[in-house]
Amino acid sequence: MPVDTRRVRAPEESQCPLLFVPLLPRGPLRTVAQPEKARVDGRQRSQVDVRPVFARCGLVTQAKGSAYMEAGKTKVLCAVYGPRESERKDDTDMKAGRLVCDFRYAPFSCPKRGTWIQGSEERDAAQALQEALRPGLCLHRYPRAQVEVNVLVLEHDGSVLAHAVTCASMALVDAGVEMYDLVLGCALRQDGDSYLLDPTLAEESGGHATQPEDNQGGVTVALLPSLGQVSGLHADGELRDESVSAAVRACMEGCHRLYPVVRRALVYAARRKAAPPGDSLET
Amino acid sequence: MAVDMRLPAVRKQVPSFSEAQEKHLVVPGDVITTDVGFMRGHGTYMDEEKLTASVAGEVERVNKLICVQPLKTRFNGEVGDVVVGRITEVQLKRWKVETNSRLDSVLLLSSVNLPGGELRRRSVEDELTMRDYLQEGDLISAEVQSVFSDGALSLHTRSLKYGKLGQGVLVQVSPSLVKRQKTHFHNLMCGASIILGNNGYIWLYPTPGQQDEEAGGYYTSLEPISLADREVISRLRNCILALAAHKVLLYDTSVLYCYESSKPHKIKNILKPEVMEEIVMETRQRLLEQVG
Amino acid sequence: MATVQICEAEKVYIMHGVRDDLRIDGRACDDYRHMEVETDVVSNTDGSARVKMGDTDILVGIKAEMGRPRPLIPDEGYLEFFVDCSANATPEFEGRGGEELGSEISSTLYKMFQNRSSLDLRALCIVPREHCWVLYVDVLLLQCDGNLLDATSIAVKAALFSTRIPKVHVSEDDEGGKELEISDDPYDCMRLQVEDVPCIVTLSKIGHRHVVDATLQEAACSMASLIIAVTHKGNVTCVRKVGGGSLDPESIFEMTETGKRVGKALHAPLMKLLQEEEVLGKRRQKVGFLG
Numbered sequence: 122m123p124v125d126t127r128r129v130r131a132p133e134e135s136q137c138p139l140l141f142v143p144l145l146p147r148g149p150l151r152t153v154a155q156p157e158k159a160r161v162d163g164r165q166r167s168q169v170d171v172r173p174v175f176a177r178c179g180l181v182t183q184a185k186g187s188a189y190m191e192a193g194k195t196k197v198l199c200a201v202y203g204p205r206e207s208e209r210k211d212d213t214d215m216k217a218g219r220l221v222c223d224f225r226y227a228p229f230s231c232p233k234r235g236t237w238i239q240g241s242e243e244r245d246a247a248q249a250l251q252e253a254l255r256p257g258l259c260l261h262r263y264p265r266a267q268v269e270v271n272v273l274v275l276e277h278d279g280s281v282l283a284h285a286v287t288c289a290s291m292a293l294v295d296a297g298v299e300m301y302d303l304v305l306g307c308a309l310r311q312d313g314d315s316y317l318l319d320p321t322l323a324e325e326s327g328g329h330a331t332q333p334e335d336n337q338g339g340v341t342v343a344l345l346p347s348l349g350q351v352s353g354l355h356a357d358g359e360l361r362d363e364s365v366s367a368a369v370r371a372c373m374e375g376c377h378r379l380y381p382v383v384r385r386a387l388v389y390a391a392r393r394k395a396a397p398p399g400d401s402l403e404t
Numbered sequence: 405m406a407v408d409m410r411l412p413a414v415r416k417q418v419p420s421f422s423e424a425q426e427k428h429l430v431v432p433g434d435v436i437t438t439d440v441g442f443m444r445g446h447g448t449y450m451d452e453e454k455l456t457a458s459v460a461g462e463v464e465r466v467n468k469l470i471c472v473q474p475l476k477t478r479f480n481g482e483v484g485d486v487v488v489g490r491i492t493e494v495q496l497k498r499w500k501v502e503t504n505s506r507l508d509s510v511l512l513l514s515s516v517n518l519p520g521g522e523l524r525r526r527s528v529e530d531e532l533t534m535r536d537y538l539q540e541g542d543l544i545s546a547e548v549q550s551v552f553s554d555g556a557l558s559l560h561t562r563s564l565k566y567g568k569l570g571q572g573v574l575v576q577v578s579p580s581l582v583k584r585q586k587t588h589f590h591n592l593m594c595g596a597s598i599i600l601g602n603n604g605y606i607w608l609y610p611t612p613g614q615q616d617e618e619a620g621g622y623y624t625s626l627e628p629i630s631l632a633d634r635e636v637i638s639r640l641r642n643c644i645l646a647l648a649a650h651k652v653l654l655y656d657t658s659v660l661y662c663y664e665s666s667k668p669h670k671i672k673n674i675l676k677p678e679v680m681e682e683i684v685m686e687t688r689q690r691l692l693e694q695v696g
Numbered sequence: 697m698a699t700v701q702i703c704e705a706e707k708v709y710i711m712h713g714v715r716d717d718l719r720i721d722g723r724a725c726d727d728y729r730h731m732e733v734e735t736d737v738v739s740n741t742d743g744s745a746r747v748k749m750g751d752t753d754i755l756v757g758i759k760a761e762m763g764r765p766r767p768l769i770p771d772e773g774y775l776e777f778f779v780d781c782s783a784n785a786t787p788e789f790e791g792r793g794g795e796e797l798g799s800e801i802s803s804t805l806y807k808m809f810q811n812r813s814s815l816d817l818r819a820l821c822i823v824p825r826e827h828c829w830v831l832y833v834d835v836l837l838l839q840c841d842g843n844l845l846d847a848t849s850i851a852v853k854a855a856l857f858s859t860r861i862p863k864v865h866v867s868e869d870d871e872g873g874k875e876l877e878i879s880d881d882p883y884d885c886m887r888l889q890v891e892d893v894p895c896i897v898t899l900s901k902i903g904h905r906h907v908v909d910a911t912l913q914e915a916a917c918s919m920a921s922l923i924i925a926v927t928h929k930g931n932v933t934c935v936r937k938v939g940g941g942s943l944d945p946e947s948i949f950e951m952t953e954t955g956k957r958v959g960k961a962l963h964a965p966l967m968k969l970l971q972e973e974e975v976l977g978k979r980r981q982k983v984g985f986l987g
Contacts, residue, residue, distance in 0.1 A: 136767070241799070241803060244799065244803070248800065249936075252938060252939070253937075255940045255941075256920075256940065256942035257942075337812075338811070338933075340935075348942075349945065350943065350944050350945075351937070351942060351943050351944065351945055351948055352937070352942040353937055354922070354935055354943075354948065355935065355936055355937075356932065356934060356935035356936075357807050357811070357933070358810070358811050358933065359811040359812065359813055359814075359927075359932070361931055361932075362930045362931065362932060362952075365932050365935065365952050366948075366949045369948060370945075373945060406723075406728065407728045407731070407958075408728070408730040408731065408965075409731045409733055409965045409966055410730070410731070410732055410969065411732065411733065411734060411969065411973055411983075412733075412734050412746075412748065412983040414981075414986070490703075492701075541701045541704075543703055543705075543706070569705070570705045571706070571708060571709040572706070572709060573706075573709065573720050574706070626705065626708045628715075629709065629712060631716050631718060634712075634713055634716065635718060635722075637720075638713075638718060638719075638720055638721060638722040641720060641722075642721060642722060671718075671721075672721065672722040672723045672724075672727060675721065675730065676730050
């Protein structure tokens, strides 16, 4: 593993105290194992019940575009730079621009401290983000240019990839990059016969090791809402055949719930950017 | 759906019957002759009076000239060869074409037929619209016009039979498997046409009906091709691959014979090793009968 | 990534062919190219397999080593995947060229095995919290001719099938310390249950239909594909959309349907073949790399 010499690193042998808590973090899901029962935060199982979302554009003032988003305790910050001259000229055809994505967890974002060095999970997420956003962008309008999307997760409380997608597409809109449509993300946790939409971290990681029953898994969908196209699909775990399609449908529904909120936030941001209506008429 | 999984078997090459005399094969470093009366040709070098091979291949002797013809190599073009190639780059007044040779070949703007007749002056506009005629990725058939000193080929398409290729399938085989013939353009009897490029690139396409000469060969039809034509082309493609796998020289008759012997099999099964062996064997037999 | 350049007319030809259910090599949309599978091809490994699918050629070697269990899962061993895209396969992989593709494939493999049933990881545990087997699964791409993921997953499954891990006897001494004794008898070994190991099916959307086992030319015509890892029971352990395009929901449902059907059908012949090879045992002449 590469060692970052620029930082004073914590002692090699320090360990997360969570390891010594006897299997508690896996518990919460079990307390709500009955399908009829509500989830820990009071939402309903097997219903399209997303957490309230707070979103705003333009927080990082030096970036071309940026967005910040909260869903429950999940907090995501995204900044967009570009389009600007592409750095790598050698590969790819010059007819379309390039989309570069970076995805990072802040070290303190998860219960266990992470490192600043990008791990494989983050690289995977960056790749997934790139593939989810690509179809929404009119990259052919930016030949020889590249657009950079940087996502930083400030607090991880489940459904991070999904919210990162939504947040990144808002930041792209804020940066004025031409897009066919917004890209919205929604995640789902399949737990036996029921599902939990927009799961929290406890719901996402719980149950995995303790419950022997099958049909456990997580699904993340990215949707272009007005075109009705799915631009990203990620599923892990072990899912029974019919639940994949059902999960995708539920996630799409979840995205549509999100759509008006995101739209309103973007309209609000656009309005703030415009000059007040009276100004242009004077002088 | 079909899944065919099997244990690998050692591939036998279909024995060739026509082996009249054993070929004289050499590897680099082999001394061909110590006789000083011979001349050094391609694929050889002189090592203290000894004529030595520098490539693995077959020794050829023309009067006093000795060459070694490598059996597997990139395409060494000669003037007059028919090639099939792919445009890799559009430059000022020229296209770069990938033709399986050592260096990319060159197609000059002045050596193509532009729409509007042969005797047309090349104007500045033509230079600007070069990409409209041929762009990166397009396939062309052409003839070797000359060979530069560094070995790169200069191509020309100044005949209506050459030019941009439309819908069809490209098959790539070793250049040494393509037999040199009077013509490399064939309308096969089975209902498709074939261009056997000397460079080992073989183009299969539906036999064209009425030639639209106005467009000068730069118009490509994107109309769907009938299923029957597709079947013929796919079968031909697999037959060519089967012949190439068993190192049978490719020319119109061998391809056609192979096509006919493959008839009892489904198209997708042709590439299975045992089927391949069977039809190549049959093709060899028929070719031999024809000669004898 | 290993790609080929093809022109517009060729693309149209391929797309119309897919529409007519006749691909350029004569296959139907849901046909695989014919495959050759051989296990136990490298003697220094604990398990190995080689899969050829068309011109795609993949070699997987598995080495078992002793390690410490992961702190969060103290009673299980684990798998480590590494995919090497050597420049032998294509000059594009030279230097760091193949790194991206390699990490993409290995992360898909990790995800594929990240569930309870794919492989019984508890069997790999020797002493909870202290010792477990770590299986290093190294994948080598020898030749690339499209559909690397499917071939890789089949090769991994075959290699896991052929893996033999020596038995370990744990004895406790008086002070409570544990002593491990690894059996040196080659027949005293543990086999892995690979029944539930999933296989990956890659479905490439071309025009309005989708195909399995796309060749490089076909992959160049496809804007988006769906990767589905399916177990022999039809359970899905991993789904990914890859490529720059988007898919409409209906075709996703259709593609998962095809994926499950094809994936299920992939397992039976593979297991049959592996068992057949094992029954033949030493009597069969190994083909190895000289085939």
